[in-house]
Amino acid sequence: MKFYPQAIALVLSLLCLPWVNASPIEQTKGDFEDKFRQLEESHPTPNDYRNAAGEPGKDYWQQQVDYKIEVALDETKRRIAGSETITYHNNSPYTLKYLWLQLEQNRFSPDSIAERSSTFSGLGNNASASAKAQDKAPAKINLSTLRRQQFMQDVELGYQLSNITDAKGKALKYVINGAQMRIDLPQPLKPNQTTKVNIDFAFNILEEDAVGARSGYEHFPDDKRKGGNDIFLLAQWFPRVSSYSDYEAWHNKEFLGRGEFTLEFGNYDVKMTVPTDHIVAATGVLQNPKKVLSKTQRKRLEEAKDAKRPVFIVSANEALKNESSTQSGQKTWHFKAENVRDFAWASSRKFIWDAKGYQQGGDTMPEVMAMSFYPKEGGELWEKYSTESVIHTMEVYSRFTFDYPYPSAISVNGPVGGMEYPMISFNGPRTIWHEDGTRSYTLSEKQFLIGVVIHEVGHNYFPMIVNSDERQWAWMDEGLNSFLDGVASKEWDPDLAWGREPSDIIEYMKSNVQVPIMTQSDSILKYGPNAYTKPAAALNILREVVLGRELFDFAFQEYSRRWENKRPTPYDFFRTMEEASGVDLDWFFRGWFYTTDHVDISIDKVYQLRLDTKDPDIDFDRLRQEEADKPISLFVEKNQQAGMKPWVDLNGDLADFHDENDRFTVTNKERNKYQSTLAKLKPWERKALARALEEDKNYYVMNFSNLGGLVMPILLEMTFADGSTEKLTLPAEIWRRSPKEVSKLIVTEKSQQLVSVEVDPSWETADVDIENNHYPRRIIPSRIEAYKSEKRKGKHRRDVMHDINTEVKEPEAKEYKK
Numbered sequence: 001m002k003f004y005p006q007a008i009a010l011v012l013s014l015l016c017l018p019w020v021n022a023s024p025i026e027q028t029k030g031d032f033e034d035k036f037r038q039l040e041e042s043h044p045t046p047n048d049y050r051n052a053a054g055e056p057g058k059d060y061w062q063q064q065v066d067y068k069i070e071v072a073l074d075e076t077k078r079r080i081a082g083s084e085t086i087t088y089h090n091n092s093p094y095t096l097k098y099l100w101l102q103l104e105q106n107r108f109s110p111d112s113i114a115e116r117s118s119t120f121s122g123l124g125n126n127a128s129a130s131a132k133a134q135d136k137a138p139a140k141i142n143l144s145t146l147r148r149q150q151f152m153q154d155v156e157l158g159y160q161l162s163n164i165t166d167a168k169g170k171a172l173k174y175v176i177n178g179a180q181m182r183i184d185l186p187q188p189l190k191p192n193q194t195t196k197v198n199i200d201f202a203f204n205i206l207e208e209d210a211v212g213a214r215s216g217y218e219h220f221p222d223d224k225r226k227g228g229n230d231i232f233l234l235a236q237w238f239p240r241v242s243s244y245s246d247y248e249a250w251h252n253k254e255f256l257g258r259g260e261f262t263l264e265f266g267n268y269d270v271k272m273t274v275p276t277d278h279i280v281a282a283t284g285v286l287q288n289p290k291k292v293l294s295k296t297q298r299k300r301l302e303e304a305k306d307a308k309r310p311v312f313i314v315s316a317n318e319a320l321k322n323e324s325s326t327q328s329g330q331k332t333w334h335f336k337a338e339n340v341r342d343f344a345w346a347s348s349r350k351f352i353w354d355a356k357g358y359q360q361g362g363d364t365m366p367e368v369m370a371m372s373f374y375p376k377e378g379g380e381l382w383e384k385y386s387t388e389s390v391i392h393t394m395e396v397y398s399r400f401t402f403d404y405p406y407p408s409a410i411s412v413n414g415p416v417g418g419m420e421y422p423m424i425s426f427n428g429p430r431t432i433w434h435e436d437g438t439r440s441y442t443l444s445e446k447q448f449l450i451g452v453v454i455h456e457v458g459h460n461y462f463p464m465i466v467n468s469d470e471r472q473w474a475w476m477d478e479g480l481n482s483f484l485d486g487v488a489s490k491e492w493d494p495d496l497a498w499g500r501e502p503s504d505i506i507e508y509m510k511s512n513v514q515v516p517i518m519t520q521s522d523s524i525l526k527y528g529p530n531a532y533t534k535p536a537a538a539l540n541i542l543r544e545v546v547l548g549r550e551l552f553d554f555a556f557q558e559y560s561r562r563w564e565n566k567r568p569t570p571y572d573f574f575r576t577m578e579e580a581s582g583v584d585l586d587w588f589f590r591g592w593f594y595t596t597d598h599v600d601i602s603i604d605k606v607y608q609l610r611l612d613t614k615d616p617d618i619d620f621d622r623l624r625q626e627e628a629d630k631p632i633s634l635f636v637e638k639n640q641q642a643g644m645k646p647w648v649d650l651n652g653d654l655a656d657f658h659d660e661n662d663r664f665t666v667t668n669k670e671r672n673k674y675q676s677t678l679a680k681l682k683p684w685e686r687k688a689l690a691r692a693l694e695e696d697k698n699y700y701v702m703n704f705s706n707l708g709g710l711v712m713p714i715l716l717e718m719t720f721a722d723g724s725t726e727k728l729t730l731p732a733e734i735w736r737r738s739p740k741e742v743s744k745l746i747v748t749e750k751s752q753q754l755v756s757v758e759v760d761p762s763w764e765t766a767d768v769d770i771e772n773n774h775y776p777r778r779i780i781p782s783r784i785e786a787y788k789s790e791k792r793k794g795k796h797r798r799d800v801m802h803d804i805n806t807e808v809k810e811p812e813a814k815e816y817k818k
Helices: 007-014 104-108 113-117 143-154 295-304 316-323 379-400 442-458 475-493 503-507 529-549 549-562 570-581 586-596 616-629 634-641 668-680 684-694
Strands: 062-076 079-089 096-102 160-166 174-177 178-188 194-204 218-221 229-232 266-275 278-282 311-312 331-342 345-348 352-359 365-373 407-411 418-421 424-427 602-607 698-706 714-720 725-730 741-748 756-757
Touching: 079 218, 104 113, 113 160, 160 178, 178 194, 194 698, 266 278, 266 345, 266 602, 278 365, 278 741, 295 311, 316 352, 316 570, 316 725, 352 379, 365 379, 365 424, 379 475, 379 549, 407 442, 407 698, 418 442, 424 442, 424 756, 442 475, 475 529, 503 529, 602 756, 616 668, 698 756, 714 741
Parallel strands: 062 266, 365 407, 407 424
Antiparallel strands: 062 079, 079 194, 096 178, 160 194, 174 178, 218 229, 229 345, 266 331, 278 345, 311 352, 352 365, 418 424, 602 698, 698 741, 714 725, 714 756
């Protein structure tokens, strides 16, 4: 079916069609809001560092920081002690008098800003509740809060620093400010110069399950080894130089626990001394495999390179044997990593280790080793899905961005539910142990593992390579990554429950706890929906509804490649997406990222219009038929039912001219007037009229209102009398001059009588109220629950894998009295 939204408008107006008041609402002074106002007015002015196209400018620069670290893990004391040499390259055009360093371990000191500014909710350290809500119930402290408070009271937390010197061993002046440290340089560091700083550091490792952090240890007291075992996940473990950029200078917002880490790229040379029976996973490439791996393990690694399925480097039986190891002594693992912005590692004797080569091809990194490290508690769930999920992530993400540039991609199971670093990620889901000695996992845990591995490995692309500032703009890594992990999850399994769809954000978008996506990460009220789901859903809509896949994918890849191994801002992303797609998207980014408006488009009325020909022989006959189709008077209907005959029927001999001719009888005067009207028409007007009369199409005027404030395309599905349907998209620009109410003329063929219209039938735009999307309005579907509802335990929480093996019990025999 073809639609003619503009062509008939002149004809209808020309013929004085009985019109519906469907014009846009009148805008009064102070009432109009330009939803399409250009963002360039508020974006930073383009310059030689970042140009107007969203590209790195001709004078773009960024700093480089190299680290050489030697560190020892004291398993008994659960303590780290090490020394580092920092080489700072000043690539900026500015002279620096001092360096700022991040001391994230100090975030857990009792006197830190993070601890002193944390609020009490009565629900736990990380929960939030208003003071008004507190007044409704007595304050409560749960056991988790007590455990955290007691651990932090018993263990001295934060860095112990010493021997802060320059390259010649001369002491440097420094000032510690909470979780930051300023080191004053002995002489100003000019452009294109380097300086070295030496630091000795030590700290007590957090118990992750007690404190809740992004790294730490997990204790397994039930392992056969005396004293049990630990898994150590080490991140934010060494003093790191803060970023220094063209748009902010020193990035020295203090770490409060939520806003993640923005760092400089550099080269790492790290030696980690751990108990001799530990297995270590880390960022980078192992430099001394012959000293730390057995001949068998090295052989298995070679076999894994072209294996169809992951190969065990350390098998489950070997790991179980290691759990009860009584070996003493230490072993040093040596890793190097080039051009990465951070370094993390994991160490434990509990680790099962499997690996599989990902044959990526290309020139960047033709072969990548995908690996997983996990304890027996990970079980079959990790054995089947972790490493395969790692490879799937690289396959999908590289298609949208660039080839994976690192030699390895690692997934480690430990106490951290999900956290990412270059080449290595920490992921939490595990199997369930049962008293009968078996292990199983729920559908929920399976989906969680696949989803979290995709998400955390995906962070290698954003922000480990496309190096955005997570502490300032959380959505730039979490949102972009969540969008792509949603794509990768659906390509893994369309039924994978990993919410990134527009419908997943509806409840948040109509809530009163929103802040704009463009909010500094520590000030966000609802972090998950705001930093992850809403920007991911927005990009989904931008791809599927606004731009289409071809334009979006080209622009997104252009952004990714422009800013690979560089530091973009949101404005670089917005500008690139517009410039590369060729579409004005200011309205979209303004609405979704700068406001708390939501999508709620209502279809209010649909008017069916007929073309008035002005030919009395045609129009009057139609009017007579319309009059006959009206319901008859109830008074007349009851008289007829009673058998009463009208007086005029009983006295027909008195009938006159008006009984034989009604008000729709055509006169010659009216015919002459019609001919006179035709004579006055210009040739092109007469031609247009003749065609319109011949085609006799259906004209519908649809009235829409924007109740949520967020302008969006209007997606229509029209259903006709013959059961057929047609879809039509009205672009967002329809709201440009009237952002609150608009009307649209839709023209269809004569045979296609419209019976209903629905807005956004496939839930593609995150419209928060689908009931006003129907015209005519539908009966709202629901159901009556004639039973006492139970609290839900969460989707897919049934442990079908284990419970299916439960023995069926015979029903007990009961005696019944006769």
